[in-house]
Amino acid sequence: MRSFEYSAPGSLREALEVMEQHAPDFKLLAGGTDLLVDLKHSLNGPTLVMDLGGVAELKGIEETPSGLRIGAMVTHTEIQQSPLIAKHAPAMIAAAATIGAVQTRNMGTIGGNLVTCVPSLDSGPVLVALDAQVTVAGVDGRRVLAITEFFVGPRQTALAPDELLVDILIPTPMLGRATAFRKFGLRKGQALALVNAAASIAVNDGRIIEARIALGAVAPTVIRATDGERVITGKSTDDVGALREAAAVAVTEARPIDDFRASAAYRRELIAVGTFRVLEEALALATSS
Ligand SMILES: Cc1cc2nc3c(=O)[nH]c(=O)nc-3n(C[C@H](O)[C@H](O)[C@H](O)COP(=O)(O)OP(=O)(O)OC[C@H]3O[C@@H](n4cnc5c(N)ncnc54)[C@H](O)[C@@H]3O)c2cc1C
Numbered sequence: 001m002r003s004f005e006y007s008a009p010g011s012l013r014e015a016l017e018v019m020e021q022h023a024p025d026f027k028l029l030a031g032g033t034d035l036l037v038d039l040k041h042s043l044n045g046p047t048l049v050m051d052l053g054g055v056a057e058l059k060g061i062e063e064t065p066s067g068l069r070i071g072a073m074v075t076h077t078e079i080q081q082s083p084l085i086a087k088h089a090p091a092m093i094a095a096a097a098t099i100g101a102v103q104t105r106n107m108g109t110i111g112g113n114l115v116t117c118v119p120s121l122d123s124g125p126v127l128v129a130l131d132a133q134v135t136v137a138g139v140d141g142r143r144v145l146a147i148t149e150f151f152v153g154p155r156q157t158a159l160a161p162d163e164l165l166v167d168i169l170i171p172t173p174m175l176g177r178a179t180a181f182r183k184f185g186l187r188k189g190q191a192l193a194l195v196n197a198a199a200s201i202a203v204n205d206g207r208i209i210e211a212r213i214a215l216g217a218v219a220p221t222v223i224r225a226t227d228g229e230r231v232i233t234g235k236s237t238d239d240v241g242a243l244r245e246a247a248a249v250a251v252t253e254a255r256p257i258d259d260f261r262a263s264a265a266y267r268r269e270l271i272a273v274g275t276f277r278v279l280e281e282a283l284a285l286a287t288s289s
Helices: 012-022 035-041 076-081 083-088 091-096 102-107 110-116 124-129 226-232 240-253 264-288
Strands: 004-005 024-029 048-051 061-062 068-070 135-139 141-146 151-154 164-171 176-184 195-204 207-216
Touching: 012 035, 012 048, 012 135, 012 164, 024 035, 048 240, 068 083, 076 091, 076 102, 076 110, 083 091, 091 124, 091 176, 110 124, 110 164, 124 176, 124 195, 124 207, 164 240, 176 264, 195 264, 207 226, 207 240, 207 264, 226 240, 240 264
Parallel strands: 004 048, 024 048
Antiparallel strands: 061 068, 068 164, 135 141, 135 164, 176 195, 195 207
């Protein structure tokens, strides 16, 4: 590992000023569960590592007039333990519980998870299903993006070199929306997703009036299966066949790859099964509330 300077700003303004001075030759440190592995294996590391642990503006989970705000530095364990998340977006807890082991969840943050932007990231699908937005900041100000705009490609986000992720917002209309998450890996614990899936459903008067299907590890970034969503929108809440059809259509929207962990054909089977299960579960939640 190459040696580097360490900086620990006490505010967002201070952090952004240091970033502007050093861009692009710095790395931000959140929980470090990804970054430290990278630094140890890299011969050309940054000259500066800036620890975001002291930046209060990046922490906390709170209800705001626009929705539920989750700071980028919130850990997966904090998500699991948050009464506000349990009330408004419990599928986030289901997703957080699948990330690594307790130690990883204690250190790893939701912001770090999203910024790594690997196709299999487990925070992504539920946030896409809940139509989340992210706020990013640089010295010149803030930008708000849809989470789907934030994910650009494998390990590539919409962040400019001198910007950081501030927080994630679940918009008010999506709070309490019936949502389900499933992850398929090679084993139950400590495994990256071969496929992960989330769905949210709203019903009215016996019909599905809105559905969102999000799939991870099946394309360069987390995707929405919008054709599958259209199959069930407007359908009766009793129409289980429509859920199966939507799942089959979602398979055609994904671009899974063959790799050493699974074949594309196996992943397509998982997409069909996973999409059906999250739709079934979200619909059951929607119709029971
Ligand atoms: C053993 C192990 C198991 C794992 N299992 C899983 C798993 O099952 N599912 C899963 O999805 N992930 C898994 N991970 C990956 C990792 O733990 C998560 O992605 C974690 O959430 C990363 O967060 P962090 O705070 O540790 O990020 P860090 O390692 O601190 O940072 C990761 C990247 O994000 C950047 N960054 C962090 N915060 C910000 C910010 N606010 N603004 C801009 N850039 C930022 C950093 O500069 C760095 O490039 C695992 C990792 C390990 C080591």
